[in-house]
Amino acid sequence: MFDNPVEQINSLNQKAVTAYEQGHYEQGIKLAQQACELGKYVFGVNNHNYATLINNLAGLYRAMGRFTYAEPLYLQAKETIKAQLGENHPHYAASLSGLAELYQAMGRFTDAEPLYLQAKEIRKAQLGENHPDYATSLNNLAALYKEMGRFTDAEPLYLQAKEIIKAQLGENHPHYATSLNNLAALYHKMGWFTDAQPFYLQAKEIRKAQLGENHPDYAASLHNFAMLMAAMNRPQEALPLMQDAAKIQNRIIGEILSISSDRQRLEYLEQNYWQLEVFLSLINQYFPHDAAAKQAALDLVLRRKGLATEAGILLRTLIVSDRYRHLAPQLDELRQLHHQIAYVTWQVPASPEGLGEYLQRLADLNRKQDELEQFLSRQIPEMNLQVQLDNANRQAIAATLPPGSSLVELVQFRVRNFSGVEANGDAKWLPARYLAFILSAGESERVEMVDLGEAGEIDELCRQFRLLASKNPSENGGERDIGFDDDEPSEAETWIYPEVGKQLYEKLIQPLKQYLQPQQVVYLSPDGELATVPFGILSADGTVELMQEYPLRYLNVGRDILRFNVEIPVEYSPPLVIANPDYNLRPDNAEENSAKSANVTELENAVDFGSLARELGRGNGELFAPIPGTKIEGEKIAELLGVPVYTEAQAVKSLLSQSRSPKIVHIATHGYFLEVDKNSSDNKVVLDFSSWGMMSRFNFANVVNPLTRSGLAFAGANRALKEGEITANAEDGLLTAQGTIGLDLTGTALVVLSACDTALGRKAIGEGVIGLRRSFIVAGAETLVMSLWKVPDVPTAILMERLYHNLFQNQLGRTECLEEAQAYLRNLTLGEMREKWLTQAAIDKVSLASDKSAVFLISLSKKADNFQPFGSPFYWAAFVCIGDHRKMRS
Numbered sequence: 001m002f003d004n005p006v007e008q009i010n011s012l013n014q015k016a017v018t019a020y021e022q023g024h025y026e027q028g029i030k031l032a033q034q035a036c037e038l039g040k041y042v043f044g045v046n047n048h049n050y051a052t053l054i055n056n057l058a059g060l061y062r063a064m065g066r067f068t069y070a071e072p073l074y075l076q077a078k079e080t081i082k083a084q085l086g087e088n089h090p091h092y093a094a095s096l097s098g099l100a101e102l103y104q105a106m107g108r109f110t111d112a113e114p115l116y117l118q119a120k121e122i123r124k125a126q127l128g129e130n131h132p133d134y135a136t137s138l139n140n141l142a143a144l145y146k147e148m149g150r151f152t153d154a155e156p157l158y159l160q161a162k163e164i165i166k167a168q169l170g171e172n173h174p175h176y177a178t179s180l181n182n183l184a185a186l187y188h189k190m191g192w193f194t195d196a197q198p199f200y201l202q203a204k205e206i207r208k209a210q211l212g213e214n215h216p217d218y219a220a221s222l223h224n225f226a227m228l229m230a231a232m233n234r235p236q237e238a239l240p241l242m243q244d245a246a247k248i249q250n251r252i253i254g255e256i257l258s259i260s261s262d263r264q265r266l267e268y269l270e271q272n273y274w275q276l277e278v279f280l281s282l283i284n285q286y287f288p289h290d291a292a293a294k295q296a297a298l299d300l301v302l303r304r305k306g307l308a309t310e311a312g313i314l315l316r317t318l319i320v321s322d323r324y325r326h327l328a329p330q331l332d333e334l335r336q337l338h339h340q341i342a343y344v345t346w347q348v349p350a351s352p353e354g355l356g357e358y359l360q361r362l363a364d365l366n367r368k369q370d371e372l373e374q375f376l377s378r379q380i381p382e383m384n385l386q387v388q389l390d391n392a393n394r395q396a397i398a399a400t401l402p403p404g405s406s407l408v409e410l411v412q413f414r415v416r417n418f419s420g421v422e423a424n425g426d427a428k429w430l431p432a433r434y435l436a437f438i439l440s441a442g443e444s445e446r447v448e449m450v451d452l453g454e455a456g457e458i459d460e461l462c463r464q465f466r467l468l469a470s471k472n473p474s475e476n477g478g479e480r481d482i483g484f485d486d487d488e489p490s491e492a493e494t495w496i497y498p499e500v501g502k503q504l505y506e507k508l509i510q511p512l513k514q515y516l517q518p519q520q521v522v523y524l525s526p527d528g529e530l531a532t533v534p535f536g537i538l539s540a541d542g543t544v545e546l547m548q549e550y551p552l553r554y555l556n557v558g559r560d561i562l563r564f565n566v567e568i569p570v571e572y573s574p575p576l577v578i579a580n581p582d583y584n585l586r587p588d589n590a591e592e593n594s595a596k597s598a599n600v601t602e603l604e605n606a607v608d609f610g611s612l613a614r615e616l617g618r619g620n621g622e623l624f625a626p627i628p629g630t631k632i633e634g635e636k637i638a639e640l641l642g643v644p645v646y647t648e649a650q651a652v653k654s655l656l657s658q659s660r661s662p663k664i665v666h667i668a669t670h671g672y673f674l675e676v677d678k679n680s681s682d683n684k685v686v687l688d689f690s691s692w693g694m695m696s697r698f699n700f701a702n703v704v705n706p707l708t709r710s711g712l713a714f715a716g717a718n719r720a721l722k723e724g725e726i727t728a729n730a731e732d733g734l735l736t737a738q739g740t741i742g743l744d745l746t747g748t749a750l751v752v753l754s755a756c757d758t759a760l761g762r763k764a765i766g767e768g769v770i771g772l773r774r775s776f777i778v779a780g781a782e783t784l785v786m787s788l789w790k791v792p793d794v795p796t797a798i799l800m801e802r803l804y805h806n807l808f809q810n811q812l813g814r815t816e817c818l819e820e821a822q823a824y825l826r827n828l829t830l831g832e833m834r835e836k837w838l839t840q841a842a843i844d845k846v847s848l849a850s851d852k853s854a855v856f857l858i859s860l861s862k863k864a865d866n867f868q869p870f871g872s873p874f875y876w877a878a879f880v881c882i883g884d885h886r887k888m889r890s
Contacts, residue, residue: 009038012031012035016056029060046083046084047084050080054073061073062102074102075099090133139179139182149422161182174217178203204221222242222244226239230285231418239293239296253268253307253386257383261370261377266770276304302409310388311383312741313780315383324380335744342738343739395444397559398440407439408525410434414429416430432456437449461507472792521550521551523558551819575664578634578669579637579645579754581713583719586719624713629850632794633668653733662745668800671753712753714731717733737775745779751781753776783814783884791878798825802820805821807888829868831865
């Protein structure tokens with residue numbers, strides 16, 4: 001077909017550009033990559049023609065929000081063209097302009113401006129002031145000034161560019177439409193609404209005629225004009241425009257997610273979440289009582305919320321299906337990469353000199369992971385989520401909800417200030433708020449929407465309430481770790497319901513009650529900080545709790561309920577029970593494997609453990625202190641399940657990382673979640689190489705990879721963190737959220753994390769909690785039982801034993817198992833405990849695992865029979881059940 005490879009390269013490159021211009025990103029990326037590979041062979045990496053090819057590929061990555069991929073390509077292209085053609089060549093101007101566009105998209109305006117200016121001067125000198133490329137430079141610079149608020153500097157540049165393009169390319173060219181759209185956007189920001197309107201309209205019509213009604217640029221025109229209509233108080237005209245734009249955006253999102261890695265999906269959705277926020281702002285401000293508008297808003301929420309998690313679940317599910325089972329080896333390779341990245345992240349060098357090599361190794365592993373995930377996604381047409389999401393609408397959900405139940409979909413969004421004029425100093429966005437959508441079973445046409453108020457105020461109430469509920473009533477203040485049973489409950493203890501809980505109930509629950517029937521099942525899908533609230537113990541007056549008013553079922557997003565009916569073909573392995581790991585496990589000396597503490601080096605003693613010690617240990621030089629009381633729990637659970645319990649030196653991470661679809665997983669150990677405040681002194685220590693101790697390196701790892709901020713500790717964790725000593729079975733001793741994604745829990749019916757803080761993580765608006773919670777779901781777990789705060793040994797052991805009793809003896813649904821166990825524990829009296837937990841034989845058995853737990857039980861045995869030692873929510877309310885709530889399948 002082609003006489004020479006150069007013609008083939010040019011054809012591939014042109015097709016890539018055309019595909020991009022038509023909004024077909026997957027095809028564009030594939031063609032551009034092929035052109036680069038062939039160009040690398042034909043031209044060599046130091047040739048300016050190859051540089052032009054990678055510059056174009058970088059432009060595609062930039063348009064898709066893959067900034068970390070685009071920047072090195074732009075920089076490489078710039079330097080190659082500079083060396084080959086010089087600093088005055090138009091190709092060099094193009095490379096500068098592309099890099100500047102990237103920096104502008106990243107918000108690095110001061111880095112972008114000098115590049116734009118230099119590109120403009122080169123084009124002016126080499127091409128002249130009437131060339132379309134010079135007009136592009138004017139447009140780009142004006143766009144930057146518009147974003148920087150320099151409106152008077154932007155207008156003459158836009159006007160000049162418009163006239164050049166009109167003269168050179170004509171009034172029907174897409175570039176002319178772009179010029180009109182840009183000028184209209186400037187006037188919009190300046191409050192000149194009537195001046196902006198004809199330019200927006202003309203640009204929209206040109207794009208419709210020249211690019212088609214499915215093009216991203218046409219969607220942008222629809223969206224921009226809708227925003228203007230809202231600003232001009234013409235919402236009835238704005239709504240259909242915004243709905244049409246959303247349909248096109250749904251297609252684009254589906255296509256981009258189908259060729260992206262998990263990390264890229266999260267980044268892209270975060271960059272484009274504003275589209276949903278604008279739509280919700282329009283509905284909430286102008287159509288709060290319009291039935292059709294509320295239906296449209298809920299449908300869009302159901303299509304946009306939790307999409308990255310949805311894609312991860314779908315990928316795993318499809319690969320284990322018969323149709324794509326041939327991809328299983330690549331999925332195994334991906335799992336290994338997840339584990340490798342998690343391990344390497346912890347291997348921060350002992351001195352700053354090794355940082356460069358460490359970061360490069362991590363970058364290489366992350367790139368391999370991205371490439372493998374992209375490869376897998378491309379092999380599976382169903383990874384384009386548009387069809388799945390079109391089917392996951394309110395009609396399908398309303399039909400699937402059990403009779404008499406309702407879905408409450410909660411969503412946080414920033415409020416768009418439609419009437420604000422940025423040139424006058426008005427804010428573009430107003431404070432975020434929470435919306436609640438209520439959808440009842442069988443009533444898809446009746447959607448209720450409730451504005452719950454400002455998110456900032458509600459979030460603060462949530463944090464205060466969780467802190468008070470998690471406070472140990474046996475102490476006067478402060479946080480404690482798992483395994484503190486030497487602090488016995490006092491008979492004088494009573495749970496005094498905090499005023500903040502009443503305020504939270506008033507804001508979150510009271511507005512919804514008029515749309516809910518008493519005692520009906522409520523499927524709750526929280527967002528943001530709400531995902532970390534124990535909703536069940538909220539109360540209007542401190543007497544009747546929400547769990548007594550409604551049975552609650554937690555979902556990540558409402559469409560999850562559709563997946564519950566999809567059975568995954570899987571061969572289960574036996575249940576896995578891990579408890580009481582020996583965190584100080586030594587790889588070389590069996591006698592020291594049972595040591596209760598580790599020697600701390602002089603360097604580590606000099607390190608201030610700070611907040612990490614408060615989170616993970618007792619501040620005695622160990623990150624993870626022994627918690628022998630969990631052995632009791634593990635033994636009882638294993639007995640119920642009919643499997644061995646793995647404790648102490650046997651409680652290694654490889655049990656889980658090498659397992660395949662265990663029916664049930666129960667882990668009783670330390671859990672942790674590290675909040676990282678970018679303004680905190682801890683982060684300053686991270687970059688202070690003069691105090692580059694173990695704790696600084698630990699914190700540095702958490703900044704480098706946020707998915708290491710939450711995790712579980714297994715045997716050898718202390719030793720691996722402090723000295724880098726590991727055994728093959730122990731691995732690195734820490735299962736982080738990063739490593740959890742690599743587990744094979746396909747079809748696992750229940751994962752119970754009997755540990756601290758396992759339901760916490762980084763709150764990502766629209767994606768829930770990025771931490772162990774999301775990672776276990778993506779790994780394949782159907783149902784999770786996790787904790788919102790630090791929990792004590794003995795009551796947790798009682799709770800967990802009761803949960804499994806309910807699961808197998810009473811055959812309750814998975815959520816009901818936890819609910820009944822919590823009610824049992826809170827109402828348990830010492831009289832009821834005496835026969836099983838407070839006999840001398842029971843205490844003697846407990847003492848073999850934990851002296852402190854035995855002392856605790858002895859102290860309890862001296863109290864009155866009617867004493868309820870675990871009545872406070874602190875002891876039982878930390879655990880939440882997320883996912884499939886139904887009975888386990890046989």
